[in-house]
Amino acid sequence: MKGYHAFVKKEWMESLRTYRALLLPAVFFLFGMMSPLAAKLMPDIFSGMNMEGVTITVPTPTAIDAYAQLFKNLTQMGIVVLLLVFSGMLSGEIAKGTLIPILTKGLSRNTVILAKYTVSLALWTVSLAVSCASAYGYTSYLFRNAQVEHLLFSVFCLWLFGALLLAFILLAGALVRGGFGGLILTAAFIGILLLANLFPAAEKWNPVSLAAKNMQIIAGTVAVGAMMPAVCLTLAAAVLCLVLSMAVFRKTIL
């Protein structure tokens, strides 16, 4: 337990001093502010363009459009940023050899995995919360009738998907040697999940739907209950990845 506390402190210091803890919330804050603004300005942008006689009529934007922009940004750029920032958290340390002096002092390897997961998950949680809170505030300011259904649940779904990715990054880092091994394997993992969505039967359970159906949840076209299989499977998969990464890392050659 002392080792866990010490290593969490180290991870937090690392996040601060490598600017990870500033960069990630800042980028997500930007997403949160940009999305409602982009939705609001969309008609003006189109009317300002010289389309050589073609007129495009854009319906008056609503709060739904603002959230559509937000989730588009978060599920695409947001996930990419998350991957880039955290993909090296374990594989980078293994490649550099910085864990050797610490582990040869008797720190358990499980502790390393758990501490890294704790801090990365905390940063992801804070970043997502900052993003959604700023988007919510700005949307309420820009649009009338800004209330939407199930916003929190929709954000929770995305959060859970991120939590699975972070656990998978740790597993990939323990499995593959080299600094970029974790990144490539995790990208492949997302690719496989996206491919699996081609089969209608898999869609209901597929974790990636947690980062795909956010707008349908808000618009009310997908019921909260319909998401439950994917939520449960993702939760189980995240726990499994974490347990597996500990088991693999115990026998990783450093």
Added chain:
Amino acid sequence: MNILTLEHVKKQFGGLKVLNDLTFSVPEHSVFGFIGKNGAGKTTAMKLILGLLNASGGTITVCGEEVCFGDTKTNRYVGYLPDVPEFYGYMTPREYLRLCGEVTGMSAGRIRERSAELLELVGLEDANRRIHGFSRGMRQRLGIAQALLNEPRLLICDEPTSALDPVGRREVLGILSAVRERTTVVFSTHILADVERVCDRIGVLDGGKLTLCGELAELKNSYRRDAVRMEFDMTEAQTAALCEKLRRLPFIHRSECDGRTVTAHLSSYREDGRELLAFLADQQAAVLKYEVMEPALENLFLEAVK
């Protein structure tokens, strides 16, 4: 009591056999020099002792407990200095030592005390900047400080002197022999002068096994090939003639002449030395220098890795 024991340890990477039946033990409070050519398997052996690599066979015990690959409990007795130590560059030495101390469960007060003590010992007490700007020698010094922080019973150093300037090397060797009172030191090197300075036991690794192992003084004794080197105040021709005469003496195996110096190999210096001196007096040879040769560690090493 033996603090470290290796029995029939084998290690191969794919088809490459690195260690092949390695057996030795290190008693408490000794400084064990682990010598071998580059690529002989010294680092591999050390990583096996730390559980960082999986042995292909054999057993290793540290303080009576068996080492297992991966998370090994025996590491709590051990301090380790890797050959090229890597630290978190964004920390200062003091912060790094605090992390190391907390990981091993030391109290905050004890960590402060030991850090100050050790940073002074390794000469980093004024280095309050972050580690990423450190030179290799400074990292090596910090590596020694972190390895000694929790007063390990076994200190394992992988070529601790390799990146250091001559003053640093001398200091590090001084530290290693000073900590002998409290801990047992195993260090690898290929610098034989370092070994002669601090080790009391050595093991020479060659071809995956120890070809020579034991107390340094004893080994030197048993490998003593008695030889006497004499320098004469005579012309080279006279010296050569004298060498020829020496060669014909029954107790001299071999004698070599090089300018005005003659080296004579005897069966036993104690028994035959007197007769040699008597012979020289009889020949009225003008002796400038008369020296019984010590076996150099270098010769021992070269013999062992032949």
